[in-house]
Amino acid sequence: MCGIVGAVSQRNIVPILIEGLKRLEYRGYDSCGVAVHQAGELRRSRSTSRVAELDTLVAADRVEGFTGIAHTRWATHGAPAVHNAHPHFSHGPGEDAYTARPGRIALVHNGIIENHDELRAELRAKGYVFTSQTDTEVIAHLIDQLYDGDLFDAVKRATLQLKGAYAIAVFCRDEPHRVVGAREGSPLVLGVGTMEGATENFLASDAMALAGVTDQIIYLEEGDVVDLQLGKYWIESAHGAEVRGRYARVERPVRTVQAHTGAAELGPYRHYMQKEIFEQPRAVGDTLSGVESITPELFGDGAYAVFKDIEQVLILACGTSYYAGSTAKYWLESIAKIPTSVEIASEYRYRDSVPHPKTLVVTISQSGETADTIAALKHARALGMPHTLTICNVATSAMVRECKLAYITHAGVEIGVASTKAFTTQLAGLFLLTLALAQVRGHLTDEQEAAHVKAMRHLPVALQAVLALEPQVIAWAEEFARKENALFLGRGLHYPIALEGALKLKEISYIHAEAYPAGELKHGPLALVTAAMPVVTVAPNDTLLEKLKSNLQEVRARGGELFVFADADTHIESEPGIHVIRMPEHYGPLSPILHVVPLQLLAYHTACARGTDVDKPRNLAKSVTVE
Ligand code: G6P
DSSP, X not given: OOEEEEEEOSSOXXXXXXXXXXXXXXXXXXXXXXXXXXXXXXXXXXXXXXXXXXXXXXXXXXXXXXXXEEEEEOOSSSOSOGGGSSOEEOOOTTOOTTSSSOOSEEEEEEEEETTHHHHXXXXXXXXXXXXXXXXXXXXXXXXXXXXXXXXXXXXXXXXXXXXXXXXXXXXXXXXXXXXXXXXXXXXXEEEEOOSTTOOOEEEESSGGXXXXXXXXXXXXXXXXXXXXXXXXXXXXXSTTOSSTTOOEEOOOOOEEOOOOOSSOOOTTOSSHHHHHHHTHHHHHHHHHTTOOXXXXXXXXXXXXXXXXXXXXXXXXXXXXXXXXXHHHHHHHHHTSOOOEEEEEHHHHTTSOOOOOTXXXXXXXXXXXXXXXXXXXXXXXXXXXXXXXXXXXXXXXXXXXXXXXXEEEOOOOOOOSSSXXXXXXXXXXXXXXXXXXXXXXXXXXXXXXXHHHHHHHHXXXXXXXXXXXXXXXXXXXXXXXXXXXXEEEEEOGGGHHHHHHHHHHHHHHHOOEEEEEEGGGGGGTGGGGOSTTOEEEEEEOSSTTHHHHHXXXXXXXXXXXXXXXXXXXXXXXXXXXXXXXXXXXXXXXXXXXXXXXXXXXXXXXXXXXXXXXXXXXXXXXXSSOOOO
């Protein structure tokens, strides 16, 4: 989703801005742009193509400068078009928006301004000209209107009028060595320059954008406004000031962050998604490494007291992370015997619910920056549920900072928009949480603990065996590529796995796919079953196997074609209309972690056969930092 980079320096910062955008590219975007202070004017280049194309454009246009901002945009207000791409310039009264001479404020923005209509009407009445359909342009004009020779002051006054979520970076034609940033509801970090004798400072929506430039990072907090100049910075906050609406100076700690140095090499793989599917043995191994025995302290200091106090679990997440939570509910209720509910974050935050103070609120997030999940967490806390824990892949993310307890998965940076290794590592973390809660609640004997730990250790090897099924899955994928619909079935804790399989297929191959608990088939989806409808089924050898077999007969009787991932001892055999791929042997409760892998491979190879942009599926973003 949208990304921001900004810089004040004594060297040409355009290469740094472009490199920063490249590091943020994997999040998904549909246009990009850069603006600098050059020869006393604002200069910019914008593109609806890739950052590489923008790079060519800035070189051709000779866009260079010591102060500037850059952006990747994921369209919310206004189509993905050059005139809607950021940076936006102000066009004050008397300034002709369509001539070469732009206004004096340049601005980039992540988030959504909810009162943009109201502000636009007021600014239009004052003579401001709008050249885009974005909510962002309103902020540029508003700052221009409030500007009285001090950009920091104008930004502070402007933010007091904004409703919604934002992270912004702004500079002004009349103050060549200054960039101002502000955040409320969207992440923004300040990077302190580290070059010898450096006087430069940076802004970014994610520390990763500054990898290789600086590792000295300040995570700005909600309500912060930051003034970046050569050799100095200054932060003020609107929150915590004695008088509402006033700003007060604040100190924020500088952290040394080992940001990943950008997109990893693809190696022998065609796409990052394929690489990430194949990294799962390593990722799950790393996530569980060092776990010799189960203890609540794996989740942070004070976890024992929290786990002892709670009576129920509430899981909040979006997308694939939500399906990880849905799987964990089965584990938590059957192994730890603790009542668990799982909610889609964007729904939970807006519905009336009944809070219980003895709830462990668990958020699950790959990025740790998903706006809906963060808002749902804050909502739960505001309802009086103080016990918070996150399962997250980014140790420096807002989610980890917001939660009291955390388990960091070690999937490594996930580039493919469709989540794979993040999912299986989340499941590994959630299984550990289940065992820790079971232990504290007296539902885990030493023998059970030893058996579970042994099975977890075996996971990398078991995953490797599942990955060896790839050639068989490719054969199926060639057939799937010609379909327009698919149905996925699972039962029990494999129902969320069927949901995840259907999500993967629709995300990257654009085939319409739905998942159902197999027992629900006869209540509706059976009407869709014809010879043209492939029905993918996850068939582990569990207590529901015989029931699942009956459901499969219901499909066969209607001429439906079955594609079954079956455990060795299920006695489901290939026959006309039934295709079977046999899963390697594995350990009962962990089987969702293994069964999801062939579904990832099926989606991946089907998408390849259809020739879609696998790592950057249309309309989707990696980190969804807006509502
Ligand atoms: C986006 C991504 C999904 C991800 C979801 C939640 O939709 O494309 O892959 O599952 O956001 O993201 P999170 O970072 O919170 O896990």
